[in-house]
Amino acid sequence: MSEMNMAQALNDALAVALEADPRVVLIGEDVGTTGGVFRVTDGLQQRFGDERVIDTPVAESGIVGAAFGMAIAGMRPVAEIQFLGFSYPAYDQVVSHVGRIRNRSNHRFSAPMVIRIPFGGGIGAAEHHSEASEAMYAHTPGIKVVAPATPATAKGLLLAAIEDADPVVFLEPIRVYRAIKEEVPEGHYLTPIGRAEVVREGADATIVAYGAMVRDALKAADALAADSVAVEVVDLRTLSPIDAATVVASAVKTGRVVAVSEGHRTAGIASEIVAIVQEKALYSLLAPVARVTGWDTVVPLKRTEQHHIPSVGRIVAAVRRTLED
Amino acid sequence: MEPLRILDPSGRLVGEPPVDAAEVRRLFEAMVTARTYDRKSSALQRQGRLATYAPFEGQEAAQIGATAALRRDDWLVATYRDAAAMWMQGYTFEALFLGRMGDERGGSPPAGVGVLPPSITVGAHMIHAVGLAWGERLLGGDRIAMTFFGDGATSEGDFHEAMNFAGVFRIGTVFVCQNNGWAISMSRDRQTASATIAQKADAYGFPGVLVDGNDLLAMLAAARAAVERARAGKGPTLIEALTYRIGPHTTTDDPGRYRDEADVAEWSERDPLLRVRRYLQAAGEWSEDRERAVEEAAAAGIEEAVVRAEGLAPFGPGAAFDRMYARPTGALEEQRRLLLEGEAGQ
Numbered sequence: 001m002s003e004m005n006m007a008q009a010l011n012d013a014l015a016v017a018l019e020a021d022p023r024v025v026l027i028g029e030d031v032g033t034t035g036g037v038f039r040v041t042d043g044l045q046q047r048f049g050d051e052r053v054i055d056t057p058v059a060e061s062g063i064v065g066a067a068f069g070m071a072i073a074g075m076r077p078v079a080e081i082q083f084l085g086f087s088y089p090a091y092d093q094v095v096s097h098v099g100r101i102r103n104r105s106n107h108r109f110s111a112p113m114v115i116r117i118p119f120g121g122g123i124g125a126a127e128h129h130s131e132a133s134e135a136m137y138a139h140t141p142g143i144k145v146v147a148p149a150t151p152a153t154a155k156g157l158l159l160a161a162i163e164d165a166d167p168v169v170f171l172e173p174i175r176v177y178r179a180i181k182e183e184v185p186e187g188h189y190l191t192p193i194g195r196a197e198v199v200r201e202g203a204d205a206t207i208v209a210y211g212a213m214v215r216d217a218l219k220a221a222d223a224l225a226a227d228s229v230a231v232e233v234v235d236l237r238t239l240s241p242i243d244a245a246t247v248v249a250s251a252v253k254t255g256r257v258v259a260v261s262e263g264h265r266t267a268g269i270a271s272e273i274v275a276i277v278q279e280k281a282l283y284s285l286l287a288p289v290a291r292v293t294g295w296d297t298v299v300p301l302k303r304t305e306q307h308h309i310p311s312v313g314r315i316v317a318a319v320r321r322t323l324e325d
Numbered sequence: 326m327e328p329l330r331i332l333d334p335s336g337r338l339v340g341e342p343p344v345d346a347a348e349v350r351r352l353f354e355a356m357v358t359a360r361t362y363d364r365k366s367s368a369l370q371r372q373g374r375l376a377t378y379a380p381f382e383g384q385e386a387a388q389i390g391a392t393a394a395l396r397r398d399d400w401l402v403a404t405y406r407d408a409a410a411m412w413m414q415g416y417t418f419e420a421l422f423l424g425r426m427g428d429e430r431g432g433s434p435p436a437g438v439g440v441l442p443p444s445i446t447v448g449a450h451m452i453h454a455v456g457l458a459w460g461e462r463l464l465g466g467d468r469i470a471m472t473f474f475g476d477g478a479t480s481e482g483d484f485h486e487a488m489n490f491a492g493v494f495r496i497g498t499v500f501v502c503q504n505n506g507w508a509i510s511m512s513r514d515r516q517t518a519s520a521t522i523a524q525k526a527d528a529y530g531f532p533g534v535l536v537d538g539n540d541l542l543a544m545l546a547a548a549r550a551a552v553e554r555a556r557a558g559k560g561p562t563l564i565e566a567l568t569y570r571i572g573p574h575t576t577t578d579d580p581g582r583y584r585d586e587a588d589v590a591e592w593s594e595r596d597p598l599l600r601v602r603r604y605l606q607a608a609g610e611w612s613e614d615r616e617r618a619v620e621e622a623a624a625a626g627i628e629e630a631v632v633r634a635e636g637l638a639p640f641g642p643g644a645a646f647d648r649m650y651a652r653p654t655g656a657l658e659e660q661r662r663l664l665l666e667g668e669a670g671q
């Protein structure tokens with residue numbers, strides 16, 4: 001065990017994978033010499049060489065399309081896109097090809113590959129650098145979408161994503177990269193894809209969150225605990241396929257659910273949680289399921305970003321509303 | 326291929342100057358102002374008053390030389406690194422600062438200024454310039470469009486689509502690639518295997534010219550020819566400006582990780598301002614006092630722009646909803662209400 005932030009834990013996972021499996025290659029813009037804009041691939045090209053850690057031209061469609069071909073050929077590529085807002089040129093590859101090849105070829109071909117993308121805001125970055133359009137990817141058939149909230153989960157999930165038989169879009173919450181450190185196990189371990197985690201137990205209400213919003217959900221739970229409200233917090237971890245069983249079990253237990261997502265409101269991940277809970281736990285509910293989300297606006301720039309990302313205050317207020325009913 | 330050059334690094338004319346020395350002095354003053362803005366912006370970023378900033382020091386001749394060929398009402402579509410070009414075409418320093426401060430009002434130039442907000446995504450905007458010039462032609466006008474981008478941008482698919490459309494439909498677009506040697510950490514030879522970027526135009530059926538991008542006069546001459554061609558309905562031109570970014574990619578970048586600092590020193594010797602200053606000195610059109618006066622006036626004007634930008638009250642909660650559609654949708658009105666209630670409930 002050693003203390004690591006999320007960027008270090010991801011770097012560690014990539015090193016473990018590169019060490020263990022010669023089919024694993026990293027491919028992306030600036031991943032080699034500089035170690036990526038967030039330094040997640042720092043030192044890996046020096047250690048594994050430039051045929052394993054490949055710096056590419058500035059071409060997202062090229063990166064994902066080439067990784068797709070490599071994956072079909074038998075490699076295990078891990079592609080990096082610098083920010084979610086720059087993944088759109090590659091989205092055509094994801095939706096038109098990566099997600100479809102297994103279906104289209106009736107299992108003859110598959111694309112076991114990972115697309116790592118930093119996502120979410122909260123650091124006052126430039127336009128396109130704070131996107132939370134994860135729902136777009138969760139809406140895409142044939143891929144899996146995961147979003148860790150902590151360093152230890154990030155490492156285990158990334159190793160699981162690399163070993164998965166299908167393509168995984170791996171979303172890394174930008175504002176968590178260096179914000180927290182925790183003990184991260186040495187060597188190889190897997191955090192299963194498709195499983196949510198109850199990260200705080202409580203009997204009065206459930207907050208379902210993922211990525212950077214998990215920390216804010218926990219802060220909201222702390223604030224409510226001061227008023228003797230016991231909040232359960234579920235970290236979704238996988239956005240597609242969603243672990244409905246864990247969410248529903250918590251909903252049945254507490255009867256009150258608040259879904260939190262930084263993504264846009266319409267047709268978002270939070271909407272999906274609301275749908276799942278009302279489909280499968282309606283008769284256990286003591287109040288309407290609430291959503292706290294980013295709005296249906298372009299993510300605002302630095303000066304007004306604070307009105308967009310769900311604040312701890314907004315989460316607390318939403319939980320309180322469910323308690324009033 | 327030898328790049329087009331009119332002023333050599335010692336400030337000597339090696340070709341026919343496109344303008345007289347008095348006009349060169351006016352453009353030199355614009356370069357001095359642009360550099361003042363650029364250095365001020367980096368300093369403000371270090372003080373935490375601007376978000377990430379992309380400096381353009383070393384690229385003043387490319388931006389100012391090329392835009393000097395435009396008519397006041399021509400279109401310009403540029404990137405995060407092209408503040409000098411945008412300013413030349415009428416964008417204000419205040420708007421540029423606002424954008425860097427993270428305020429959407431920075432994307433809004435004065436009325437009548439045909440400059441789009443700077444493109445942060447690499448590649449996508451070049452095709453917009455094609456559409457702008459095309460639209461103008463369909464409307465019966467003769468406004469043309471100039472677009473700036475880096476060498477890295479030529480790797481994106483959109484670059485090729487833009488060039489191809491412009492070639493096929495003979496659209497009056499002037500493509501200006503500032504080949505500044507780097508795309509973040511990747512050198513130009515990792516973006517393309519072709520010997521020059523200029524030669525790519527050949528494949529799309531229109532002229533490409535290689536220009537010494539640190540030579541103000543060569544840039545102006547090449548851009549004038551391209552603009553005239555475009556306005557005459559003869560189609561696009563690709564200009565490859567060979568230049569160098571002296572500073573980091575952005576204020577969050579550490580170029581020490583990937584480039585040899587000896588190159589920086591070598592390129593500093595080819596500084597575009599130094600070259601014009603030497604030329605003006607020899608022509609008797611320059612004095613230290615005059616340059617200092619220009620610097621001081623620029624610094625004062627830029628300082629005022631900072632004060633205005635910082636003094637503008639930030640948008641309140643809910644204002645983001647107003648900018649999404651001509652009239653906010655029902656969903657947005659509902660969300661505005663939720664936001665305001667939530668903010669009140671905190």
Ligand SMILES: Cc1ncc(C[n+]2csc(CCOP(=O)(O)OP(=O)(O)O)c2C)c(N)n1
Nearest residue numbers: 086406445446447475476477478507508509
């Ligand atoms: C579509 C897209 N991908 C990636 C990025 C991240 N990025 C910002 S600048 C840059 C390098 C661009 O290099 P170049 O086009 O040569 O322009 P320069 O920055 O050197 O002026 C990259 C990869 C981006 N902004 N947009």
